[in-house]
Amino acid sequence: VCAKMFRMMTKHAYATIIARYHHNPTETANHVISFARKSSDAKFSRALLNELVDVMSPADKTRRQLPQGGVNTFPLREILSLIIEGKFYALGKRVVEGYIWLSSQEVRWTTHSQ
Known part of the structure; x- marks a missing residue:
């Protein structure tokens, strides 16, 4: 019962962290990295990375959607390391696509705001 309750609370915490992505993608990614590294459940880590x-x-x-925070410090290398370590290769392409899109939007936003 305790393990089930802990898992439910953990899933809620992960959902809350993911919901904050548009406010601060770097902080969100760092939390995902931290939680995924601590998890002993590969399925759960994959689900978190998938989210x-x-x-x-x-x-x-x-x-x-363009996040409110910048992506200059986004931990791309660490996210890709988790994907490689967990053998979640299908997610790798989407991470890179998303990061390139975010980076180009950041450049576009910076260029237009000057």
Whole structure:
């Protein structure tokens, strides 16, 4: 019972962290990295990474939203390391696509605001 309750609370915490992505993608990614590294459940780590990727690079490209925070310090290398370590290779392409999109939006936003 305790393990089940802990898992439910943890899932809620992850959902809350993912919901904050548009406010601060770097902080969100760092939390995902921390939680995924601490988890002993590969399925749970994959689900968490999948949630991050779905927010970062949604399948429906019209649903992409530019975060309020910059991506200059986004931990791309660490996210890709988790994907490689967990053998979640299908997520890698979407992470890179999402990161490139975010980076180009950041450049566009910076260029237009000057």
